[in-house]
Every structure is written in structure tokens, then in C-alpha cells.
Amino acid sequence: MGLRLFFTLWCLAAFLGGWAVSAIPSPVSSFWAGLGILSLLLLSGYIAYRKTGSQIRAFLSRPEMTHSLSWATDILDPLYEATVRLYREREQSARKLKEGSSRFDAVMNHMEEGVVVTDLKGKILLVNRAFFRFFKVDGEVRxxxxxxxxxxxxxxxxxxxxxxxxxxxQKEVVFSGTTPPRTWSLVGTTAKGSGETDLFGVFLLFDLTDIRHLERIRKDFVANVSHEIRTPLTSIRGFAEALHDGAVDDPRTAREFLGIILAHAERLGNIVSDLLHLSELETGKAVMRFGTVSVARQMRHIGELYADLAAKKGVSFKLSLPDEDLAYETDEGKMDLVLGNLVDNAVKYTPSGGEVMFGGWKEDDRIVFEVRDTGVGIPRPEADRIFERFYRVDRARSREMGGTGLGLAIVRHIVEILQGTVRVNSSPGQGSTFCVRMPLRQPPNPTATPG
Known part of the structure; x- marks a missing residue:
């Protein structure tokens, strides 16, 4: 009924609208005719809605339809809930997978060891950031x-x-593709994937260069300490036995032997003292007492200590002082030890007729100390190692000069703790130049004590 009424009214409205358009051809009349047609259409739609809407509501309210809709709801609601739950579970799984992947990448790329995963044909599937450092390659390698x-x-x-x-x-190799050469340890094995036949090659690369270097230093240190201590002990024991066997009865001989024993005992004491000092520096137990130090006054003090030694050897000693008002913040006692050691070595290893120059000046935000001599010089390969403990270019000459072999190692540690640098430039027969650069101001240091 509703559909028939809607159709009838629609046809009537269309007829009246068409008649109006044909009867009154003016633009204004056409507008009003169109408006009338639209009004009739809206009216017919409203009447049809009122009629058919009530019929639809009556149809849906019938008992059999209510039962059918209830049955459909019972099926669709659980299905909807299951779909939503499945979607949320998949979303959560994807989020966890992404988080796990991010953690895995973070761990892999923060490892110091290089990691490489390949298939059984050797094609690279996965590498971490350290891999590129080991092989010095750029770009995509998968x-x-x-x-x-x-x-x-x-x-x-x-x-x-x-x-x-x-x-x-596992294999340890020396890789010469870098400067200096590096020592690597490569560990390789196979790992199973998700399937029985799904196999991968897994390789780990360890850089053992620093470890091997420390092992060499430790071995050298033990050997050198044993030798340095054994030599004076042997002399002390030999001359003590000679005195015990009767030399003590000859006053002149006894006095000479006792002098030798005392000299070697003093040498032993110096070695022990330097070892303890070096140990404090290396373990961070040395306390720094900072204060403002006049560069000229400090250099003048060091010069006075070694001028007599240079004169006795026939070595010309020249002091080049900066302006009196030039000062820097440092541990004066520690820097006296550094500068004194360098000047002492320069005088000792410069032959008669040679020259030692000790100068200081300001360069940018640094104080520069330079100790230059015309002594025997140091071969280039040896110059890279002279700051190691007990390392000597000429062991016999060094012992003859009375050194412990620890002085330059102590110099390096003190300078580095005080945020400075020490360098050497030397050639055999051309002398040596040691250059120490120290900051004008020291950064905050928890182990420092105001002077």
C-alpha cells in the first residue's frame, strides 16, 4: 500500500510539474514550477515513510521475527568478539616481535665482537656494526x-x-690489513634454524691486540724486574761474602767493598721506590695537589739541580725562560719529577762537548716545555717504546748511568693524569727532543686536592 501511494503521488507531482513548465515558459515560472515539483516529491516521500515505516515496525515485532533476530545475534556477537580478540592478539604479537627485534639489534650493534651469520654456501645473511670495523668495509654486505x-x-x-x-x-691470526697489524681470534660453528635441515654458519671475531700487548708487557716486566733486582743483589752478596772471608781485615779494601754494597743497596731502594710510585699512578691512587705554579720559577729550580752535573760532564746547559708572570695550574711536585727526569736523562746521555737546552713558553692554551740535547739519539722503532716500564735502548749504558728503567714510564703517567701530552723526536747521532704540553687550567678531578 505504501509503495503504491508513493508511486501515485510521484506521478501526479511529475504531471503537474510538467504542465507548469509547458504552460509558463518564463524563467521565473520555471523556477517556481521546479520548486513545486520538489515539494511534491518530498511530501510523497514523507507520506510513504509514515506508511511503510509503521508496516516495517509491525513486521519486525512479530514473534517469529523476534526469535530469528535473537538467534542471529547469538551467533554474530561471539563471532565479533572472537574477531576483535584475534585482532588484538595479533597486534600485541606484532608489537612484541618488533620490540624483541629492536632489543636484538641494540645488543648486536653494541657488541665489541664482530658477528657474522651465513648460509652453508657462505653468503652473508646477518652482520653487526663491529663487523665493518674489523673488515674495513662500507655499504651493504648481505x-x-x-x-x-x-x-x-x-x-x-x-x-x-x-x-x-x-x-x-677457533683460530688466531695477525691481520696485516690494518696499521698497526691487529691480532684476531675467529670462532666459528654451525647452528640449526627452525627446520631440521635449516643450518647456518655463525662466526665471532675477537680483537686480541690489546690483550696480547699487555701480556707481552707483563712478561717483559717480570723478566726485567727479576734482572734489575738480581743484579744488585748478586753484587751485594758477592762483596759481603768477600768481607766475611777476610777482606774486612784490610781497612782500605773493606771501605771500598762497603761503598759498592751501599751503592747497590741504594739502587735497589730506588727501584722499589719507583715501582711503588708507578703502581700508585697506574691504579689511580696517586693524589694530585693542584696549585698555581710560575713556569719561570719552576724551570729555574730544575736548572739549578742539574747545572752542576752538566758542568762536571763538560756539557753546555742552556736555560730559556719565559716571562716571569707566566703561570699554570698543576701539581708542582709531580711536574718537578717530570721535568727533572727529562733534564737528567738529557745530561746523562749527552757526551762531553755536547749541549742540553731546556726551554718553556706559552702556545695557545698550553704551556710547552722542551728538553733538547745533542746526545746519542734513539732509533725510530725504539722511540715508540721508551715510555714502557724497564725498556732501555742500551741496557748496559743505562745501568752504567744508574737509571732504574722506570723514569720515562713515570713521566708518561704523570703527564697523562695531568691532562697533558709528551712526545719524543730523535735520530741516532742527532740527539733527542722531548716536548711536554700541559694545560693552563686543570679540569675538575675527584682525586685532586687544592695546593
């Missing part, structure tokens, strides 16, 4: 052959053994 990169480092045989024999192996 899909590349690990064997080609490893061949340059001399470790491709290990990779082939892991991938072909499924073995777990």
Missing part, C-alpha cells in the same frame, strides 16, 4: 660471499672448515 672478505684476512680456510665439515673451530 648476500656477499664471506669467503672473499675472509681471504684477505687469511681466515677463509677456517670458514670452509665450518661450513663444509660442520665443525666448531
Amino acid at each position: 648476500g656477499e660471499s664471506f669467503g672473499l672478505l675472509a681471504r684477505k684476512a687469511g681466515i677463509n680456510d677456517l670458514i670452509e672448515e665450518v661450513l663444509q665439515r660442520r665443525a666448531s673451530v
Whole structure:
């Protein structure tokens, strides 16, 4: 009924509208005719809605329809809830997977060790950031052959053994592709993936250069300490036995032997003192007492200590002082030790007729001390090691001069603790120049004490 009424009114409105348009051709009449048609259409729609809406409501309120809709709701509601729950679970799983991937990447890329994962053909599947540092490569490497990169480092045989024999192996190699050469340890094995036949090659690269260097220093230190202590002890024991066997009855001989024993005992004491001092510096137990120090006054003090020694050896000693008002913040006692050690070495290793120059000046925000001599000089390879403990270019000459072999090691540690630098430039037969650069002001230091 509602549909028929709607159709009838619509036709009547269309007829009246068409008649109005044909009867009154003016633009104004056409407008009003169109408006009338629209009004009739809206009126017919409203009447049809009123009629059909009530019929639809009556139809849906019938008992059988209520039961049908209830049955559909019982099915659709759980389905909707299950769909929402599944969506949320997948969203949560994706979020956890992303978080886990981010943590994995963070851990991998903060490792000092290089990590490489390959397939069984040696194609790179995964690397971490340290890998690029080891092999000095840039850009994308996934899909590349690990064997080609490893061949340059001399470790491709290990990779082939892991991938072909499924073995777990370890190899230490010296990689000469860097300056200076580095010592690596490569550990390789295979790992299973999700499937039984899903295998990967996993390789870890460790840089052992610093460890091997420390081991060499430790071995040298033990050997040197043993030798340095054994030499004076042997002399002390020998001359003591000679006195015990009768030399003590000869006053002149006894006095000479006792003098030798005292000299070697003093040398032992100096070695122990320097070892304790160096230990404090290396372990951070040395307390720095900062104060404002006049550069000229400090240099004049050091010059006075060694001028007589230079004169006795026939060595010309020149002092080049800066302006009196030039000062810097430092531990005066520690810097006296540094400068005194450098000047002492310069005088000792410069032959008669040579020259030692001790100068100081300001350069930017640094105080520069320079000790230059015309002595025997140091070969270039040796110059890189003279700041190591007990290292000597000429052991016999050094012992003859009375050194402990620890002075320059102490110099380096003090200068570094005081935020400075020390460098040497030397050639055999051309003398040596030691240059120390110290800051004008010291940064805050928890171990420092005001002077």
C-alpha cells in the first residue's frame, strides 16, 4: 500500500510539474514550477515513510521475527568478539616481535665482537656494526660471499672448515690489513634454524691486540724486574761474602767493598721506590695537589739541580725562560719529577762537548716545555717504546748511568693524569727532543686536592 501511494503521488507531482513548465515558459515560472515539483516529491516521500515505516515496525515485532533476530545475534556477537580478540592478539604479537627485534639489534650493534651469520654456501645473511670495523668495509654486505672478505684476512680456510665439515673451530691470526697489524681470534660453528635441515654458519671475531700487548708487557716486566733486582743483589752478596772471608781485615779494601754494597743497596731502594710510585699512578691512587705554579720559577729550580752535573760532564746547559708572570695550574711536585727526569736523562746521555737546552713558553692554551740535547739519539722503532716500564735502548749504558728503567714510564703517567701530552723526536747521532704540553687550567678531578 505504501509503495503504491508513493508511486501515485510521484506521478501526479511529475504531471503537474510538467504542465507548469509547458504552460509558463518564463524563467521565473520555471523556477517556481521546479520548486513545486520538489515539494511534491518530498511530501510523497514523507507520506510513504509514515506508511511503510509503521508496516516495517509491525513486521519486525512479530514473534517469529523476534526469535530469528535473537538467534542471529547469538551467533554474530561471539563471532565479533572472537574477531576483535584475534585482532588484538595479533597486534600485541606484532608489537612484541618488533620490540624483541629492536632489543636484538641494540645488543648486536653494541657488541665489541664482530658477528657474522651465513648460509652453508657462505653468503652473508646477518652482520653487526663491529663487523665493518674489523673488515674495513662500507655499504651493504648481505648476500656477499664471506669467503672473499675472509681471504684477505687469511681466515677463509677456517670458514670452509665450518661450513663444509660442520665443525666448531677457533683460530688466531695477525691481520696485516690494518696499521698497526691487529691480532684476531675467529670462532666459528654451525647452528640449526627452525627446520631440521635449516643450518647456518655463525662466526665471532675477537680483537686480541690489546690483550696480547699487555701480556707481552707483563712478561717483559717480570723478566726485567727479576734482572734489575738480581743484579744488585748478586753484587751485594758477592762483596759481603768477600768481607766475611777476610777482606774486612784490610781497612782500605773493606771501605771500598762497603761503598759498592751501599751503592747497590741504594739502587735497589730506588727501584722499589719507583715501582711503588708507578703502581700508585697506574691504579689511580696517586693524589694530585693542584696549585698555581710560575713556569719561570719552576724551570729555574730544575736548572739549578742539574747545572752542576752538566758542568762536571763538560756539557753546555742552556736555560730559556719565559716571562716571569707566566703561570699554570698543576701539581708542582709531580711536574718537578717530570721535568727533572727529562733534564737528567738529557745530561746523562749527552757526551762531553755536547749541549742540553731546556726551554718553556706559552702556545695557545698550553704551556710547552722542551728538553733538547745533542746526545746519542734513539732509533725510530725504539722511540715508540721508551715510555714502557724497564725498556732501555742500551741496557748496559743505562745501568752504567744508574737509571732504574722506570723514569720515562713515570713521566708518561704523570703527564697523562695531568691532562697533558709528551712526545719524543730523535735520530741516532742527532740527539733527542722531548716536548711536554700541559694545560693552563686543570679540569675538575675527584682525586685532586687544592695546593
